[in-house]
Amino acid sequence: MQVLWDMRKTFRCAVLTGSSSDITNVAKEVVNLFADGGQGFQNTVLLLVNDDHILENLQDSIMMEIAEQRIVTRMPVVIFFSCVRKNAVLQSDHVIIEAALSDTEEKKFNEKKEELRRRFGSKCEQFHGFNILQTNFSQDYVKQVCKVIRPVPRAKRPKRIQLVGFLSLLNAYVPGSYLLENQCLDLFKHKDYRMKPFSHLIITFQQGTEKRVCMAHSMIAQCCTELMAEAGVTRSDTARNFLTHLCRDEVPPFLLGFVKDMLTKREMKIKENPINSTEITEEPERFSRLILDIQKKEGETVSASVLKVASKKFDKNPYFPQALARFYYIELKDYKPAELWAKRAKQRDPQNSFIADTLGQVHKNHLKNKKSDVKPREILQLATKAIDAFKDEEGLAENEQGTDMKEDGETNVSRIFNSRGQFGYLQVCNLVHDQLVSQNETWKRVLTKAVPMGSVLELLGDNQLFEFKDLINSLRDEVAKKCDFFDKYLSYSKPDMKKDDPSYLYEDIAECYRKYVRNSPPEHVKEKGADFIQKLEQNVVDTSAGPLSCLDGEYSESELKEITTQWEEISLHKDSVTALVNYIFAHVMLMNRRAVLPHECKSLTAFRKKMPLSTDESPESHMLALLLDWPTNDEGKCSAVxxxxxxxxxxxxxxxxKDLRSRHLCPLFFIGKAQGLNRIVHRKTLEGLFERNNTIQDWSNNWSSEKIFKDRMVQDHLLKLDGMVRNYRLLATVGGTVIQVDANMRNSLWKHRQVSFYLGFTIRGPVAFGIHTKTAEREISETESELSPCEDTTTEPAVRMKFGASCSKMDSSDLTKLQPEVDDIHTYSLQSEAGQYECSVSALRWVCKEKVSFTYQFRSWEEHMKRPLCKDYMQAGPLLDISVTSGNIEELHLPHWICIGE
Known part of the structure; x- marks a missing residue:
């Protein structure tokens, strides 16, 4: 907040408070705040946000709102000031504010302490928030202050001691929490509510119409909680009494939120890879900090008892019974009550797939922890329960739609597509296979459908197992289907730009595929070409994503050649666009490996004959068509593209x-400098080039920061395209035409400018990477005026720039001087109505008959003096790079300068 206060005269400062569920409305308010006062009075908004999960969506919504309001600006509309409280932080490009003062800060705090002592005398000894900072977060100071609560009676504790305990527990585990003053008074029954000798530990402050009460500092709250626990007033006792005394009748939403965080919010922790010590990741704790502390200091059953009280007290909230069910199956290994509470959680929110997941996890873990001598019948009974639960979860996930978080006060449905049900299904199948096959090898043939179950019941030793026939018969095909889903899911996307999926996800999926699918073709595959499909299945490529995922796998060149040969045979025997596409992509894949090919790709002509493709064809087919037909500067295929x-x-x-709606789409291919299929460059090829010059790799960071495109070998491999940024859209200019493409780094689109970039393709379409402002040599030229609009794309009005010399002089008395705006990269912005004007910085003069906006930058002469146009000239003044962003300039006067625009 101090930063906002210090910057209040530079920016329009705001804090995002309350629910962030309505991102669209938040974006509108931010843009309105920026534009308040109209043209000429706009100013950047500095927005304090304490939820880093909404930033990407909020950024996109703000950009759409700016485009909708047709705001043209050369300054940033908003700066996100993201401050998130974390107990564990990975090393990153974030600024980490720690509880420690610098020498300069310590000196200033000491000076301020003396000033306060002169003004307030001994009273300043009770300014605990300030004193904790001034003593550099001294634990000794905090312990000295908190001694006042000793001794703490275990029985018949005064109400004021109870209130200190409630506030301490709440503030220690939920930073920023509070109680209302009237709630505190209700605790005293409005009788004797004097808080001495503890009154200096508690503060009351006004927020709107409410009076809020909290401990003076979170460190004091933590210390009081610890001291009371040492005196026998345990955390669990305080938590149960809190729920009993302060959560009676109808609980206000703010307090329910605090209790939910205290009992169910899982903090992030740092986890080190036991195999690779340099690999460190973040993952959530098993339970909330309070539950973990109670478990550590008081025992597991006590932790469960606190969650049970909350589950009964808040009888409509699904999160407390969900946490209780998780505690039972993870810590206590008691699966009956775990199942009971998981079902209660599901009953309270029957449409939430994430709540439904808990029941499947209960049964899966029960199956996992079964003894090795358990009978096959018991294994299949438990597997049936787990599979039914995960299939139910999968069905609920299919129905959870929407781009924003949905909230009704108690239930949040994530915009993330929930794939846990499908993954849980595969994990159960792995357990079933391992446990059954370990008892009898015959199960291996049964589970892969190599033999019908009914024909080997005697070998299995139990005729009653036939009742599970339908389940057994469904497993192989369901595993193949779900592995196909994850093949695309993991090949085409990742959780976000800076985060990869966990390695166990790939391992468990691949293991399940090997166990159920690898050694047996599906029954319906009996026609000619089945042998090839069988071989392809063994390489996990019998899908439309198959060839595209091969480069992400560890396949040898000989294996890739075999796959390519197989797809060639299939494409010859099947009249299928998918078969043609897969063969061509397999061929491209080999070319990216620099393999020696026996012949050219034979299916290109056949594929082109099937164009134009219908929208019913797969995105992979359309991507291949785009890669083949993307125009170069001498081709005019804009309308088709x-x-x-x-x-x-x-x-x-x-x-x-629907499946990838919240995930970051990974680039699959890029346009290179070569011709034909050779110009299709796979992502892995670029990583290989980059790897040669860099020993330590962090691929998530290399891609998210676009560091890979700064490598000279990568640059030499890719074709650079030209374009322009207009209204938060990137328009590629190819062959005299304009094509709108997405941008990988959306923050590259805030300023109107001419740019160059590399073109990549995700499974959704073309995306620009490595966007850079073009050099002055290639700045706005006559070419832009000749751009013709493409069908179904948005274009900007083109203006033909005419250059010429003039000996006439302008009367300075007729000119209106204007002061330009200047941004952080020294771009000067000017706007004017019709008239004659002069820039007060550069003496640039212009005449316009309508409202006009333009920008200019001072450029270096060095690169231009080598051009033939400048050969006979010497430098005689500054060089200006001028860009008209809206309107028309009739005359532009540059005294003693020359114009070298083309």
Whole structure:
């Protein structure tokens, strides 16, 4: 807050408070705050946000709102000031504010202490928040202050001691929490509510119409909680009494939120890879800090008892019974009550797939911890329960739609597509296979459908197992289906730009595929070509994503050649666009490995004959069509490409948008400098080039920061395209036409400018990477005025720039001087109505008959003096790079300068 106060005259400062569920409305308020006062009075908003999960969505919504309001600006609309409280922080590019003063800060605090002592005398000894800072967060100071609560009676504790305990527990485990003053008075029954000798430990402050009460500092709250626990007033006792005395009748939403965080919010912790000590990741704790502390200091059953009280007290909230069910099956290994509470959680929110997941996890863990001598019948009974629960979860996940978080006060449904049900199913199948096969090898043939179950019942030793026939028969096909889903899910996307999926996800999926699918073809595959499909299944490529995922796997060149040969045979025997596409991509895959090919790709002509593709074809097919037909500067295929982009995005929406809606789409291919299929460059090829010059790799960071595109070898491999940024959209300029493409780094779109970039392709369509402002040599030229609009794309009005010399002089008395705005990269921005004007900085003069906006920058002469146009000239003044962003300039006067625009 101090930063906001210090910057209040520079920016329009604001804090995002309350629910962040309505991102669209928040974006509108931010843009309105920026634009308040109209043109010429706009100013950047500095927005304090304490939830880093909403930043990407909020950024996109703000950009859409700016475009909708047609705001053109050369300054940032908003700066996100993201401050998130964490107990464990990975080393990153974030600024970490720790509880420690610098020498300079310590000196200033000491000076302030003397000033306060002169003004307030001994009273300043009770300014605990300040004193804790001034003593550099001294634990000794905190312990000295908190001694006042000793001794603490275990029985018949005065109400004031109870209130200190409640506030301490709440503030120690939920930073920023509070109680209302009237809630505290209700505790005293409005009788004797004097808090001495503890009154200096508690503060009351006004927030709107409410009077709020909390401990003076979170360190004091933590110390009081610890001292009371040492005196026998345990955390669990305080928590239960808190729920009993302060959560009676109807609990206000703010207090329910605090209790929910205290009992169910899982903090992030740092986890080190036991195999690779340099690999460190973040993962959530098993339970909330309070529950973990109670478990450590008081025992597991006591932790469960606190969650049980909360589950009964808040009888409509699903999160407390969910946490209780998790505690029973994870810590206590008691599966009957775990199942009971998981079902109660599900009853309270029957449409929430994430709540439903808990029941499946209970049964899965029960199965996992069964003794090795358990009978097959028991294994299959438990597996049936787990599979039914996960299939129910999968069905609920299919129905959870929406781009924003949905909130009704108690239940949050994530915008994330929940794939846990499908993954849980595969984990159960792994357990079933391991436990059954370990008892009898015959199960291996039964589970892969190599033999019918009914024909080997005697070998299995139990005729009653036949009742599980339907379950057993469904496993192999369901495993193949779910592995196909994850093949695309993991090949095409990742959780976000800076985070990868955990390695166990890949391992468990691959293991399940090997156990159930690898050694047996599906029964329906009996036609010619079945042998090839069988071999492809063994390489996990019998899907539309198959060839595209091969480069992410560890396949040898010989294996890839075999896959390519197999797809070639299939494409010859099946009249299928997918088969053609897979063969061509397999061929491209080999070319990216620099393999020696026996012949050229034979299916290109056949594929081109099937164009234009219908929107019913897969996004992979449309991507291949785009890669083949993307125009170079001497090709005029803009209208066809625009239609292909439109079809690909529609196909993506139909095929993958629901499943990948919250995930970051990974680039699959890039346009290179070569010709034909050789110009299609796979992501892994770029990583290989980058790897040669860099020993330590952090691929998530290399891609998210676009560091990889700064490598010279990568740059030499890729084709650089030109374009322009207009209204938060990137328009590629190819062959005299404009094509709208997405940008990988959305923060590259805030300023109107001419740019260059590399073109990549995700499964949704073309995306620009490595966006950079073009050099002055290639700045706005006559080419821009000749850009013709493409079908179904948005274009900017083009203006032909005419250059010429003039000997006439302008009368300075007729000019209106204007002061330009200047941004952090020294771009000067000017706006004017019709008239004659002069810039007060550069003496640049212009005449316009309508409202006009333009920018300019001072450039270096060095690169231009080598050009033939400048050969006979010497430098005689500054060089200006001028860009008109809206309107028209009739005359532009540059005294003693020359114009070298083309």
């Amino acid at each position: 625009s239609q292909l982009i439109k079809c690909m995005r529609l196909s993506y929406k139909q095929s993958y948008e």
